[in-house]
Each structure stands twice: as C-alpha cells, then as structure tokens.
Amino acid sequence: MKWLPENPNTRLTVKLTAIVSFMFVFAIFIMPPMYDAFCEITGLNGKTGDQYQAVDVKIDTSREIKIQFVATNNEGMPWQFGPEVKTVTVHPGEQTRINYLAKNTTGRDMIGQAVPSLIPYKAASYFHKTECFCFNQQALLAGTEAVLPMYFIVDQDLPEYIKTITLSYTLFDATDRFSKEELLSMAEAGPVTLTAEQ
Amino acid sequence: MAHGPAKGITRWLYTTNHKDIGSMYLWFSFAMFFLGGIFALVIRAELFQPGLQIVEPNFFNQMTTMHGLVMVFGAVMPAFVGLANWMIPMHIGAPDMALPRMNNWSFWILPFAFAMLSSTLFMQGGAPNFGWTFYAPLSTTYAPPSVTFFIFAVHIMGASSIMGAINIIATIVNMRAPGMTYMKMPLFVWTWLITAFLLIAVMPVLAGVVTMMLMDIHFGTSFFDAAGGGDPVLFQHVFWFFGHPEVYIMILPAFGIVSAIIPTFARKPLFGYASMVYATAAIAFLSFVVWAHHMFTVGLPIAGELFFMWATMLIAVPTGVKIFNWVATMFRGAMTFETPMLFSIAFVILFTIGGFSGLMLAIAPADFQYHDTYFVVAHFHYVLVPGAIFSITAGVYYWLPKWCGNMYNETMGKMHFWLAFIGLNVTFFPMHFSGLAGMPRRIPDYNMMFADWNMISSVGAFLFGAAQVMFLYNVIATIVSGKKATDEVWENPEGLEWTVASPAPYHTFSTPPELK
Numbered sequence: 001m002k003w004l005p006e007n008p009n010t011r012l013t014v015k016l017t018a019i020v021s022f023m024f025v026f027a028i029f030i031m032p033p034m035y036d037a038f039c040e041i042t043g044l045n046g047k048t049g050d051q052y053q054a055v056d057v058k059i060d061t062s063r064e065i066k067i068q069f070v071a072t073n074n075e076g077m078p079w080q081f082g083p084e085v086k087t088v089t090v091h092p093g094e095q096t097r098i099n100y101l102a103k104n105t106t107g108r109d110m111i112g113q114a115v116p117s118l119i120p121y122k123a124a125s126y127f128h129k130t131e132c133f134c135f136n137q138q139a140l141l142a143g144t145e146a147v148l149p150m151y152f153i154v155d156q157d158l159p160e161y162i163k164t165i166t167l168s169y170t171l172f173d174a175t176d177r178f179s180k181e182e183l184l185s186m187a188e189a190g191p192v193t194l195t196a197e198q
Numbered sequence: 199m200a201h202g203p204a205k206g207i208t209r210w211l212y213t214t215n216h217k218d219i220g221s222m223y224l225w226f227s228f229a230m231f232f233l234g235g236i237f238a239l240v241i242r243a244e245l246f247q248p249g250l251q252i253v254e255p256n257f258f259n260q261m262t263t264m265h266g267l268v269m270v271f272g273a274v275m276p277a278f279v280g281l282a283n284w285m286i287p288m289h290i291g292a293p294d295m296a297l298p299r300m301n302n303w304s305f306w307i308l309p310f311a312f313a314m315l316s317s318t319l320f321m322q323g324g325a326p327n328f329g330w331t332f333y334a335p336l337s338t339t340y341a342p343p344s345v346t347f348f349i350f351a352v353h354i355m356g357a358s359s360i361m362g363a364i365n366i367i368a369t370i371v372n373m374r375a376p377g378m379t380y381m382k383m384p385l386f387v388w389t390w391l392i393t394a395f396l397l398i399a400v401m402p403v404l405a406g407v408v409t410m411m412l413m414d415i416h417f418g419t420s421f422f423d424a425a426g427g428g429d430p431v432l433f434q435h436v437f438w439f440f441g442h443p444e445v446y447i448m449i450l451p452a453f454g455i456v457s458a459i460i461p462t463f464a465r466k467p468l469f470g471y472a473s474m475v476y477a478t479a480a481i482a483f484l485s486f487v488v489w490a491h492h493m494f495t496v497g498l499p500i501a502g503e504l505f506f507m508w509a510t511m512l513i514a515v516p517t518g519v520k521i522f523n524w525v526a527t528m529f530r531g532a533m534t535f536e537t538p539m540l541f542s543i544a545f546v547i548l549f550t551i552g553g554f555s556g557l558m559l560a561i562a563p564a565d566f567q568y569h570d571t572y573f574v575v576a577h578f579h580y581v582l583v584p585g586a587i588f589s590i591t592a593g594v595y596y597w598l599p600k601w602c603g604n605m606y607n608e609t610m611g612k613m614h615f616w617l618a619f620i621g622l623n624v625t626f627f628p629m630h631f632s633g634l635a636g637m638p639r640r641i642p643d644y645n646m647m648f649a650d651w652n653m654i655s656s657v658g659a660f661l662f663g664a665a666q667v668m669f670l671y672n673v674i675a676t677i678v679s680g681k682k683a684t685d686e687v688w689e690n691p692e693g694l695e696w697t698v699a700s701p702a703p704y705h706t707f708s709t710p711p712e713l714k
Contacts (some may be wrong), residue, residue: 008372009296009297009368009372012296012364012367012368012371012372013297013364013368016363016364016367016368016398017364019398019399020360020364020398020401020402021402022402023398023399023400023401023402023403023406024402024403024405024406024409026402026403026406027402027403027405027406027407027410027436027439027440028406028409028410031403031406031432031435031436031439032410032421032428032432032436035429035432035435036429039429042499074424113426115424115427121497121499170424172424174426177418177426
C-alpha cells in the first residue's frame with residue numbers, strides 16, 4: 001500500500017490504530033444492532049416484533065391458546081396500569097382486541113412507555129400485533145385516564161406444545177425524554193392512533 | 199553516543215528510555231497494589247464478623263468496586279507493561295522500544311487516570327459502587343454522579359493500554375536483533391506479543407461500552423435502557439466480550455515469566471517451547487468465543503449454554519499443555535528453590551487449583567448454584583493472585599538484581615513467599631466453602647452460618663497484606679544497600695538480558711548482539 005508511511009514503525013502503528021478504531025466502531029455501532037437482530041430472529045429477550053400486517057388466513061378453531069396479560073410499573077412510575085381482563089382464550093389466526101387501562105394519578109403531565117416481554121421465548125415470533133399502544137409513547141395529562149388497546153393474532157404455525165402465552169408490559173416513565181410542547185401535542189392526539197380498527 | 203540519564207525530575211518526566219519508563223510503570227503498579235490492597239482490607243475487616251461494624255453498606259460497595267478496578271487496571275496491567283518495557287528490548291536485543299515518545303505518554307497519562315478515579319471517593323454521592331463489572335442499569339440509571347469521572351478514567355486507562363500494546367507489537371515485529379527469529383524469541387516476548395493483540399482487539403470495546411454508558415447517562419440514548427427500547431443484557435454481552443479476553447491479558451504474560459524462571463532453577467531447557475507458543479495462541483483465540491459463560495443465568499437458550507460451556511472447557515486443553523510442560527521442565531531437573539522459583543512453583547500449583555474451580559464454574563447447570571457466590575470470588579482470586587501477582591513477584595525477584603545491580607535478601611524473600619503463600623490460601627480457600635454454602639458476593643453482611651469461614655479469610659487477608667509490606671521493604675533495601683550482584687546473577691540463565699552488566703547500563707544493545 002503506497003499511501004502508508006515509509007518508516008516500518010509508523011506503518012505498523014497506522015495499521016494497528018486502524019484495528020483499534022474498527023473495534024471501537026464495532027462495539028458501539030455494530031454489536032448493538034447485531035444483538036437486536038439476533039434477538040429478533042430467536043425471540044430471545046422476549047421482545048415481540050413491530051407492527052404486523054394482517055394476512056388473510058383461516059382461523060384454526062381446533063386449537064385454543066390461553067393468553068395471560070401482566071402489567072408491571074417500573075420503579076418510580078406512579079400510574080395505575082393494568083389489563084382490563086387477565087386472561088383470554090383465542091384460536092390461532094383470529095384477531096383479538098384487548099385493553100389495558102392507564103391512569104395518571106399524579107398532579108403533573110407525564111409520558112409513559114410500555115415495553116413488552118413475552119414468555120415462552122419460543123412463542124415470541126408467533127405472536128403478532130397489528131396495533132399496539134406499546135408502539136408509541138402515551139401522554140396523559142395530570143389526573144386523566146385512557147384505554148389502551150392492543151390487537152393481536154397468534155400465528156397458526158405456533159408450535160403444538162405451546163398452550164399458554166404470557167405477555168407482560170412494563171410501564172416506564174419517559175417524561176424526561178420529551179419537551180413540554182411534544183407532551184401536549186401527544187396528549188391532544190389522544191392516547192393511541194388506531195389504524196387497525198376493524 | 200553513550201550518555202547517561204538527565205538529572206532531576208525532568209529525567210522522569212521527559213524520559214523516552216525503556217528502562218526508566220519500565221521502572222516508573224513498576225513503581226506505579228506497586229503503589230496501586232497497596233492502594234487496592236487497603237481497599238481489600240477494608241472489605242475483609244467489615245466481613246470479619248457478621249453484622250455491620252466498620253463501614254456503611256454503600257461505602258462497602260465502593261470498596262469492592264474500587265478494589266477490583268485498581269487491582270485490574272492499576273496494579274496488574276501496568277506491572278506487566280512495566281516488565282515488558284524493561285525486558286522485551288533486552289530479550290530481543292533491541293536498543294529501546296520502537297516508539298519511545300509514545301511510551302512516555304502512555305505511562306504519564308496513567309497517574310492522571312487513577313488520580314481521577316480515586317478522587318471520586320471524596321465526591322458527593324461517593325465513588326462508583328456498582329462493582330468493577332459496572333453492569334447497567336446499576337451503573338447508568340442508579341449510579342452516583344461520580345460515574346462520569348469513572349468513565350473518563352476508564353477511557354484514559356484504555357488509551358494508555360492501547361498505546362502500550364501498539365508499542366510492544368511494533369518493537370517485537372520490527373526491532374529484533376538479526377537472527378532472532380520468531381521461534382527463537384523468549385516466551386515472555388511471545389506471550390506479550392499475543393497479549394498486545396488481545397489488548398488492541400478488546401480495549402476499544404471497553405472504551406465503546408463506557409461511551410455507550412456516557413451517552414445513556416448524559417445524551418438521552420437508550421443502549422441499555424429498556425424504557426427507550428434498549429436492553430441491559432446487551433451491556434453484559436459487550437462488557438464480557440471485552441472482559442473475557444481481559445482476564446487472559448492478565449495471565450498470558452504471567453505464563454511467559456514462569457516459562458523464563460522455571461528452566462533457570464530446574465537447570466533444564468524449557469520443555470515443549472513450540473507447544474507453549476501454540477497453546478498461548480490457542481488460549482487467546484478461544485478467549486473471544488467464551489464470554490457468555492459469565493452470564494449463564496441471564497436466560498440464554500440451551501444451544502447458547504451448551505456452546506459456551508463446551509468452548510470454555512476447551513480452554514483447559516491448551517492450558518493443560520502449559521501446566522504439563524512446566525512440570526516436565528522440572529522433572530528430573532537439578533532444582534534449587536530460590537525465591538523466584540518458589541513463587542513460580544506456587545504459581546503452577548495454585549493456578550491449577552483456580553483452573554479446576556473454573557472448570558466447575560464452566561458447567562452451565564452447576565453454575566446456577568455458584569453464580570454470584572463466594573465460590574466465584576475464590577475462583578478468580580486463585581487465578582489472579584497466584585497467577586498474576588505471584589508471577590509478577592517472581593519476575594521482580596528474578597530480574598531485580600539485573601535492574602539495580604544488587605542482590606535481594608534471600609532469607610527475607612523466602613519469608614515473604616511463605617507468608618504470602620499461607621496468607622493467600624488461608625484467605626481464599628475457605629471462600630470455596632462459604633460460596634458453595636451460598637454466601638453471596640458484594641454484600642457487607644452475612645448469615646451467622648458463614649461466620650467461621652469469613653473470620654479465617656479475614657485473618658489470612660491481613661497476613662497476606664503484611665507479607666507485601668515485607669516485599670516492599672526487601673525491594674527498597676536491595677536497591678539502597680543490597681550486596682553487589684554478578685552479571686549473570688543466576689547459574690547459566692538463558693537469555694540476552696544476562697549478557698549485559700548488572701545493573702543494566704542505561705543503553706543496551708546500541709549495536710545488535712551476536713546470536714549464537
């Protein structure tokens with residue numbers, strides 16, 4: 001390589017510095033996306049996928065899957081937050097709506113972010129959400145409450161041995177991430193934008 | 199051409215001489231060793247009895263964190279770099295390091311890094327208290343404000359290590375005397391060459407992981423924050439991708455040191471030189487594919503648990519090759535037991551014990567019991583104290599007469615060895631038992647049932663600490679008033695460093711040596 005310096009020590013230093021820079025970039029910009037992709041493929045961290053485009057499929061009435069809903073508040077999150085019903089039974093391929101209820105019990109306007117996690121991990125890639133409040137942040141003015149809907153379909157290809165799926169939402173306080181104006185416009189737009197109402 | 203060192207303080211500030219810089223690294227590491235040792239003794243004093251006696255739990259956590267950080271980055275790593283500075287040019291017949299000015303810089307930023315890290319102890323909210331592994335979100339969301347100083351200190355230490363590593367690689371690749379082929383290099387040079395590549399590969403990852411923390415804390419990103427779509431487990435993966443090679447960074451140069459010492463005192467050439475080189479390379483390679491054995495309990499899939507379990511156990515093979523080579527070197531040798539040899543033999547025996555408890559921890563299903571207990575503490579102290587610390591001590595006793603021209607006090611050296619050996623085993627062996635019984639790490643209080651083992655451990659720790667004071671005294675006494683050492687120091691030792699005068703002149707091998 002002609003552009004490298006003549007002095008062998010400087011040459012080697014340049015090459016080694018290039019490795020160092022690459023490893024730094026690798027750690028910050030390559031490892032996290034790789035990890036996310038890996039988890040998405042394997043469903044390892046129980047994260048469910050992004051919005052799913054419903055496809056027309058037959059509902060498999062021969063199977064019944066029990067879906068349990070759980071809600072947790074992360075530390076320092078004072079909202080009342082929980083599912084309207086704790087359990088529903090669905091057939092694979094059938095779109096179902098369930099509601100979570102959230103109430104901002106505090107005297108200040110806040111933004112919450114729900115993060116899903118699902119067990120068994122193997123089911124994560126078979127649990128499709130066509131619409132979910134967890135896709136966006138939820139702004140609630142002081143003392144207000146909202147119904148947070150979620151539409152889901154369990155895939156027909158769900159492995160036979162899985163009879164029960166537990167979906168958990170942890171609600172985090174995300175108020176600090178947004179400005180006052182953003183909060184107000186978010187609250188005005190309503191708790192969720194529903195595109196899959198059908 | 200031959201001129202001596204400059205006078206006064208500027209000699210040390212401006213020096214580009216590998217011997218001066220090596221000495222500064224070693225003294226710095228010695229100071230950090232005592233600082234980290236004091237932190238350890240605070241921990242052991244608190245754990246002498248159940249209940250809280252001496253320190254607050256939060257301060258206890260600061261002590262475990264600072265002890266780990268100071269020992270790993272302040273004591274062990276600079277000591278190896280110091281030995282590399284002193285010995286590598288003399289081992290390969292080079293006049294100095296390849297990049298002397300960078301050498302000066304890579305040393306002089308270290309005291310600032312550790313001054314910054316230590317200053318956090320006096321800050322509001324206290325020093326970092328999240329363990330030396332600084333798992334997020336403990337080190338991000340729940341960290342004391344001083345975490346930012348910790349992050350920049352780690353950045354500086356990383357920069358220093360990377361510069362040191364580049365310098366060592368450049369020296370070994372470009373500065374060998376004519377005829378010094380790769381497979382003729384002493385093993386200390388070989389192990390350091392491989393270690394330097396490990397440093398180049400993983401120190402930037404450490405810098406990356408603390409940078410991600412910095413951005414999560416101050417710039418609103420969410421690498422490790424679940425609320426923003428991040429994942430705290432990602433932290434553990436990135437950290438241990440650095441962390442596992444890091445533990446080999448702290449042991450490979452030790453292999454090189456004992457591989458120099460054992461043949462001298464067994465009066466036989468090293469058994470299996472080539473296999474030692476390949477085994478070191480194999481260990482270094484495997485160190486990149488075993489990181490998740492530190493996190494068996496985070497919820498890995500079965501396939502992952504099995505892969506990391508087997509890959510980890512595979513490391514026992516090249517390590518076993520080395521252990522057997524050292525034993526074979528001693529076998530039927532005309533052995534004598536001077537202090538460096540005592541430390542080296544203790545290294546072989548105790549490091550093997552640490553290796554075996556490592557194999558136990560590698561068994562994924564069994565690890566669920568051992569995880570985060572004192573069994574883990576016993577394991578890594580058995581590989582690090584007799585591994586890194588004993589080998590550095592052995593190296594200091596072995597080469598000190600060459601450095602300062604005076605012989606150390608053999609009786610005191612042996613006493614240091616036996617006190618350290620007994621102290622170490624009394625401290626760390628009982629931790630296997632308290633750990634198996636379920637005593638958790640990093641907790642200032644414990645159940646009554648662990649009281650006896652902890653009391654024994656604490657007694658051993660103070661004994662070990664006292665032994666090190668004796669070491670310091672012996673080193674100073676040797677330099678100030680030791681008996682004159684011969685140029686060869688030992689009986690027919692192998693290596694170019696013994697062909698120069700004792701003390702080694704300020705400039706050695708200004709003309710390349712003739713190799714037989």
